[in-house]
Amino acid sequence: MPAIGFGTPGAGGTAASVDADITLTVDGEQQRLTVDTRTTLLDTLRERLGNASPKKGCDHGQCGACTVLLDGDRALSCLALAVAHDGAEITTADGLAAGGELHPVQQAFLDRDAFQCGYCTPGQICSAVGVLDEVRRGWPSHASEDLTADPELTHDEVAERMSGNLCRCGAYANIVPAVQQAGGMA
Amino acid sequence: MTELLEPRAIGRDTVRRDGEAKVRGTATYAIETPVEHPAYAHPVQATVARGRITAIDTSAAEALDGVLVVLTHENAERLASTDDREFAVLQGDEVAFRGQLVGVVVAETSELARQAADAVRVTYAEQPHDSELRVDHPDLYAPEQVNAGHPTDTAEGDVAAAVATAAVTVEETYSTAMYFNNPLEPHATTALWDPATDVPLTLWDSTQGVHPARAAVCEVFGLEEERVRVVCPFVGGGFGSKGTPHANLMLVTMAARALPGRPVKLALTRQQMFALSAYRTPTIQKIQLAADRTGRLQALALDVVEQTSRIKEFAEQTAAPARMMYASPNRRTTHRLAALDVPVPSWMRAPGECPGMFGPEVAMDELAERLGVDPVELRIRNEPEVDPETGKPWSSRNLVHCLREGAERFGWAERPPAGHREGAWLVGTGVASSVYPTMRQAKSTATIRFEDGRYVAEIGAADLGTGAWTVLPQITADALDVDLDDVEVRIGDTRYPVASVAGGSSGTNTWGSALVVAATEFRSKFGGSPADGDEVSGDVDQASKDEDHSAYAFGAQFAEVRVNVATGELRVPRLYGVFGAGRIVNPRTARSQLIGGMTMGLSMALHENGVWDPRIGQAATHDLAEYHVTVNADVGDIQAHWLDEHDPYVNAMGSKGIGEIGITGTAAAVVNAVHRATGVRVRDLPVTLDKVLAALP
Ligand code: FES
Ligand code: FES
Numbered sequence: 001m002p003a004i005g006f007g008t009p010g011a012g013g014t015a016a017s018v019d020a021d022i023t024l025t026v027d028g029e030q031q032r033l034t035v036d037t038r039t040t041l042l043d044t045l046r047e048r049l050g051n052a053s054p055k056k057g058c059d060h061g062q063c064g065a066c067t068v069l070l071d072g073d074r075a076l077s078c079l080a081l082a083v084a085h086d087g088a089e090i091t092t093a094d095g096l097a098a099g100g101e102l103h104p105v106q107q108a109f110l111d112r113d114a115f116q117c118g119y120c121t122p123g124q125i126c127s128a129v130g131v132l133d134e135v136r137r138g139w140p141s142h143a144s145e146d147l148t149a150d151p152e153l154t155h156d157e158v159a160e161r162m163s164g165n166l167c168r169c170g171a172y173a174n175i176v177p178a179v180q181q182a183g184g185m186a
Numbered sequence: 187m188t189e190l191l192e193p194r195a196i197g198r199d200t201v202r203r204d205g206e207a208k209v210r211g212t213a214t215y216a217i218e219t220p221v222e223h224p225a226y227a228h229p230v231q232a233t234v235a236r237g238r239i240t241a242i243d244t245s246a247a248e249a250l251d252g253v254l255v256v257l258t259h260e261n262a263e264r265l266a267s268t269d270d271r272e273f274a275v276l277q278g279d280e281v282a283f284r285g286q287l288v289g290v291v292v293a294e295t296s297e298l299a300r301q302a303a304d305a306v307r308v309t310y311a312e313q314p315h316d317s318e319l320r321v322d323h324p325d326l327y328a329p330e331q332v333n334a335g336h337p338t339d340t341a342e343g344d345v346a347a348a349v350a351t352a353a354v355t356v357e358e359t360y361s362t363a364m365y366f367n368n369p370l371e372p373h374a375t376t377a378l379w380d381p382a383t384d385v386p387l388t389l390w391d392s393t394q395g396v397h398p399a400r401a402a403v404c405e406v407f408g409l410e411e412e413r414v415r416v417v418c419p420f421v422g423g424g425f426g427s428k429g430t431p432h433a434n435l436m437l438v439t440m441a442a443r444a445l446p447g448r449p450v451k452l453a454l455t456r457q458q459m460f461a462l463s464a465y466r467t468p469t470i471q472k473i474q475l476a477a478d479r480t481g482r483l484q485a486l487a488l489d490v491v492e493q494t495s496r497i498k499e500f501a502e503q504t505a506a507p508a509r510m511m512y513a514s515p516n517r518r519t520t521h522r523l524a525a526l527d528v529p530v531p532s533w534m535r536a537p538g539e540c541p542g543m544f545g546p547e548v549a550m551d552e553l554a555e556r557l558g559v560d561p562v563e564l565r566i567r568n569e570p571e572v573d574p575e576t577g578k579p580w581s582s583r584n585l586v587h588c589l590r591e592g593a594e595r596f597g598w599a600e601r602p603p604a605g606h607r608e609g610a611w612l613v614g615t616g617v618a619s620s621v622y623p624t625m626r627q628a629k630s631t632a633t634i635r636f637e638d639g640r641y642v643a644e645i646g647a648a649d650l651g652t653g654a655w656t657v658l659p660q661i662t663a664d665a666l667d668v669d670l671d672d673v674e675v676r677i678g679d680t681r682y683p684v685a686s687v688a689g690g691s692s693g694t695n696t697w698g699s700a701l702v703v704a705a706t707e708f709r710s711k712f713g714g715s716p717a718d719g720d721e722v723s724g725d726v727d728q729a730s731k732d733e734d735h736s737a738y739a740f741g742a743q744f745a746e747v748r749v750n751v752a753t754g755e756l757r758v759p760r761l762y763g764v765f766g767a768g769r770i771v772n773p774r775t776a777r778s779q780l781i782g783g784m785t786m787g788l789s790m791a792l793h794e795n796g797v798w799d800p801r802i803g804q805a806a807t808h809d810l811a812e813y814h815v816t817v818n819a820d821v822g823d824i825q826a827h828w829l830d831e832h833d834p835y836v837n838a839m840g841s842k843g844i845g846e847i848g849i850t851g852t853a854a855a856v857v858n859a860v861h862r863a864t865g866v867r868v869r870d871l872p873v874t875l876d877k878v879l880a881a882l883p
Contacts, residue, residue, distance in 0.1 A: 038297045052218035053211025057370045058456040062810035093211040106209040113774045116651030118208030119371040119422030163817040168370045169651050170785025172821040
């Protein structure tokens with residue numbers, strides 16, 4: 001259980017912040033910190049821990065820019081409260097390249113020029129890592145013809161699974177081949 | 187004539203220099219600038235569309251622990267210039283549109299700033315407002331000129347007489363929706379006011395031009411340019427919305443000045459962007475086409491009605507492309523505006539050409555149908571010898587070539603008949619032309635210095651994902667006749683020489699020209715073996731400039747559309763574009779820009795729709811859940827190709843600019859394909875299921 005301490009209530013009956021102590025492992029490094037219980041994982045990473053690899057595009061779960069791997073699965077960090085994830089392990093796009101070598105998905109994005117401005121990119125990459133894992137585990141998608149067969153990394157499968165990540169620069173036509181390349185399909 | 191650079195690095199497929207930082211997420215965008223002990227700002231917005239603030243109660247906000255400052259018009263500093271009313275934030279009690287800035291809270295954390303902003307109580311005396319664009323709005327007026335300095339109206343010959351006697355005519359009204367730029371990175375700034383230093387104000391701002399942003403801030407706050415630094419190495423997309431600063435930059439500057447020594451961060455929320463960070467006006471386009479039996483145009487008229495805001499005029503040049511696209515002896519174009527109680531419209535990717543290549547390119551398709559002429563052929567028959575607007579010869583015009591090559595690649599000749607059905611899907615194909623003017627800005631300077639055995643060029647340019655970090659070194663390397671690896675180009679900081687805005691697809695043309703001038707100067711001054719520290723600068727205005735030709739990039743786009751007979755679901759499995767856009771400096775980044783533009787055009791055709799609620803004066807669709815943009819699964823086979831075009835008149839690179847042409851004509855190609863598939867002619871964008879459903883078998 002995280003320790004919870006109450007902040008000073010503001011005048012006019014408006015309560016100020018409530019804080020909680022939590023531990024997170026971010027890109028392999030353990031972090032102990034005190035967070036406002038209203039703080040999202042995204043803001044915890046960006047504003048408290050100085051890890052700006054996940055981006056904020058909407059803060060409402062509508063764009064995918066904040067996608068990270070949360071205990072191994074892709075997740076929208078703007079929709080997760082940090083206090084609810086005490087003890088979690090988080091990997092950002094930067095963490096995928098730990099040790100200085102690019103992850104195959106990152107290399108594929110470079111090879112295919114699967115971005116322009118780069119703002120959606122770390123989220124796209126974490127999402128793609130999640131997609132490849134979900135496909136490996138045999139999870140079907142809306143685009144799967146046969147829900148019981150092992151899915152393949154066809155254009156439609158990849159495009160469908162990557163559709164939670166908006167790219168306003170319109171790099172989709174390069175993102176799909178990049179994900180296929182990283183998945184060993186192209 | 188300009189002597190074109192011998193291409194060695196130019197034309198080579200070169201990986202983005204900033205690519206690795208972007209795939210790791212370590213490229214630093216404005217709000218992410220690492221600073222000591224930042225404070226966070228959150229705006230307070232007006233909740234009425236027109237009126238006066240009668241009272242503001244900030245006491246509850248100020249009482250919160252950790253709130254540092256609350257600014258409203260009652261305590262904010264008075265600005266040096268309020269000429270630009272968009273920038274005149276917190277200067278009075280007047281509310282001119284819903285969502286206007288009426289206050290700002292700065293606090294120790296972003297959560298607290300938002301909570302405190304919510305706690306600010308504003309009371310208004312509301313006034314009736316008018317925020318609805320109507321074709322017969324009683325207050326329509328003719329602006330003095332339209333964007334980019336184009337004349338408001340043009341006329342030649344007698345359109346009415348030609349229409350009355352022509353063999354075939356099209357007289358229809360088309361409309362485009364209200365579009366919001368929505369770059370994925372919200373408008374954001376980290377601001378530091380440190381009066382004890384020589385350069386007291388530093389703004390790490392997400393902008394398409396550090397120098398234009400600085401000029402605006404200096405004007406508004408009465409500061410000298412030497413005392414302000416604007417930094418922006420990376421921009422998370424702009425599409426015009428970061429081309430000129432918006433009120434948020436003035437607000438964060440004001441907040442920082444109220445907290446000397448403390449860096450202040452302000453990022454607009456996605457919802458706030460819909461009122462504060464630019465959009466494209468909706469347009470209503472009344473078109474008249476008249477042609478003889480062979481399809482030769484006898485008359486072409488476009489009368490545009492669109493909106494601007496009451497506090498600042500922006501007149502989109504929607505009719506501009508109709509003035510030069512096709513030959514016709516009788517012609518007329520007009521622009522009329524309604525000034526409404528709405529947020530300030532501004533640049534969005536290809537202002538003018540984007541909406542202006544919708545109505546006319548659909549009308550051409552309607553004309554082709556009425557004539558029984560192939561729409562590709564109809565365009566070719568109306569190819570003008572010279573620019574119909576200016577009478578000047580073209581620097582190069584390869585529209586016909588683009589149409590023919592596109593038709594070939596797409597398999598146009600073998601296209602299925604109208605109403606063709608494959609299983610549950612009706613299949614149709616459509617074509618439209620694309621165009622964008624070739625521009626070069628008047629002001630930009632580059633320096634080149636020999637440093638530690640390498641050539642370092644500096645210019646305050648911007649890379650919005652366009653590839654400037656990569657493309658400018660390619661140009662510089664060729665201009666210096668050295669290896670690409672021996673060149674470093676630094677951009678995105680007012681510490682570097684002045685650069686023009688990344689807008690009008692003019693960045694490469696302008697900054698590249700300045701770099702070529704500097705490189706030439708460098709070689710003539712220092713020869714082939716310079717000493718460490720040798721440095722020169724070059725201005726774009728020293729580059730030769732051709733005034734005798736009309737310069738545009740042209741293109742043709744082909745779309746295949748499938749419409750589900752049961753649901754009306756619309757798919758675009760193929761979208762091909764062929765462009766004649768001068769010499770392509772980097773095929774890799776160029777392809778991304780072109781397909782990016784086409785994808786945004788697809789988005790305009792099928793998805794984007796700023797639904798306006800005139801009762802309350804705001805976009806009902808004001809986040810990314812409701813304002814739909816094209817997602818990955820909406821995109822099929824999108825291809826961009828280009829001709830090997832050699833234009834000796836534009837600039838030393840032979841480049842025409844490719845950031846915007848891709849979005850022009852796309853929506854028309856899709857609409858024309860939908861018609862071919864279903865027989866439904868959609869004249870108001872976007873094409874949605876309800877518009878085709880009634881006509882399905
Ligand atoms: S920032 Fe989380 S989905 Fe947009
Ligand atoms: S690269 Fe700019 S939003 Fe995707």
